[in-house]
Amino acid sequence: SGATIIPQVPLSTLLQKYNGSTVHESLRSGSKTYRITKLPRYLVLNIKRFLKNNFFFEKNRTLVTFPLEIDLRDILPLSHLSADEPTRYRLVANVCHDGEPSGGTYKVHILRPSDEKWYEVHDLRVSEIMHQMVGLSEAYVQLWERL
Secondary structure, eight states: OOOOOOEEEEEEHHHHGGBOOOEEEETTTTEEOBBBOOOOOOEEEEEOOOOSSSSEEEEOOOOOOSSEHHHHHHHOOOTTOTSSOOOEEEEEEEEEESSOOOOEEEEEEEETTTTTTEEEEEEEEEEOOOOOHHHSSOOEEEEEEEO
């Protein structure tokens, strides 16, 4: 039928990089592990979309699935934090890239907290969108606010 299957990965799987036990190998710096030791008021996540091979840049089109609210205590080992430490975050901005690595455009989905509505900003055009549409884009950078 010629249908293209787009791979999907949950955001929680990507965040396992910061669980303190997953080992990451690097040619330059050897083995490393990463761990979140303190939760910031705002969490900025950069999803690596562009990969350089020997000849050109390629775009990783994997769909990253994510909820609009997450509790990092459900995803990461945060036992070093006190029990009353807030670990819940809500998505407040989602930057997306449409197009090829050599071109394309950026758009951003922004939550307006006063009415809990989502808006898409693309150049000078601003339009309201359903919250379900936020998760259907090729997220590139996300801004999460601690609740």
